[in-house]
Amino acid sequence: MDTVKTNNSDKVISWNPSSITRIVSNRVYLGEMIYGKRSTNIAGNSSIIRHPQEEWKVIKNHHEAIVSEELFEQANKMLHGPKKRDTSKKKHVLVGKMICGGCGYALSFKPKASYCKYSRFECSRHSLLKIPECCTHFKADILEEIVLKRLNQELMIWGDSYQQAGNMEAHYESVLRSLKDELRDNKLEIENVQAAKKSLYESYALSDMTAEEYKEQSSSLTMQLESLQEKLGELQEKISVVEQEYDVKKEDMKKIIRYSHMEELTEEIVDTFIKKIYLYHDKSVEIEWMFGEKI
Numbered sequence: 001m002d003t004v005k006t007n008n009s010d011k012v013i014s015w016n017p018s019s020i021t022r023i024v025s026n027r028v029y030l031g032e033m034i035y036g037k038r039s040t041n042i043a044g045n046s047s048i049i050r051h052p053q054e055e056w057k058v059i060k061n062h063h064e065a066i067v068s069e070e071l072f073e074q075a076n077k078m079l080h081g082p083k084k085r086d087t088s089k090k091k092h093v094l095v096g097k098m099i100c101g102g103c104g105y106a107l108s109f110k111p112k113a114s115y116c117k118y119s120r121f122e123c124s125r126h127s128l129l130k131i132p133e134c135c136t137h138f139k140a141d142i143l144e145e146i147v148l149k150r151l152n153q154e155l156m157i158w159g160d161s162y163q164q165a166g167n168m169e170a171h172y173e174s175v176l177r178s179l180k181d182e183l184r185d186n187k188l189e190i191e192n193v194q195a196a197k198k199s200l201y202e203s204y205a206l207s208d209m210t211a212e213e214y215k216e217q218s219s220s221l222t223m224q225l226e227s228l229q230e231k232l233g234e235l236q237e238k239i240s241v242v243e244q245e246y247d248v249k250k251e252d253m254k255k256i257i258r259y260s261h262m263e264e265l266t267e268e269i270v271d272t273f274i275k276k277i278y279l280y281h282d283k284s285v286e287i288e289w290m291f292g293e294k295i
Ligand SMILES: [Zn+2]
Pocket: 100, 101, 102, 103, 104, 105, 123, 124, 125, 126, 131, 133, 134, 135
């Protein structure tokens, strides 16, 4: 890149996109003098107020222009005009999920090009590692078809197993109900033991029993209470585990119902269902699904 040496110092300034943008859009080169871009707040503090372009003051023909209005407009149109998008390099929906089954490295996506009529995935490490099981190339459109077909099959299996599980919701509801019943009974027992402890102390205070008797009964109640409280903790823990598990199952089911049949792979679908896809040299495809376990 070319560099420019400024007159008044030895500092070297490099050309870069932002310095070029600044120069191309600077109206001073048109012979204009602009002021009123900023002002300082007079109300005591010295903060700077930036004014919108419509409020700037412009003096035309202030000095001799070094670029014509026409050239200036043209250059700025190029600078701010719509950017041309290279659609051939558009990210493939399966990029990021693809792994070479031979070497375990990510497969790279190669879009259609003049030297190859179809877009494809290929192992970028094969030329280096020469592992025979590496997937040297796999047509992207065939892969998409395979993945879509397998996904629809998989969804049918998931859907069936949910039905066969015989009303998953009813199952979780009943498990939770009995756990909560147990929890309620446990809490009642704790209250009872606490009340018993209190009345025991009252009897002792009223001298209805000896210190020995009190001590013995009190320690028995304390032990009972400790064991009940331990059970309370366990039950609460169990309920929260089952509730979390139930939430996950409900979410899974919602997804399955929502995508019961798919016509096309989208980024959202791929991210919802697919963890990784492994391609092998013999053109076999292995898909790792997001749903780890099935009911
Ligand atoms: Zn490989």
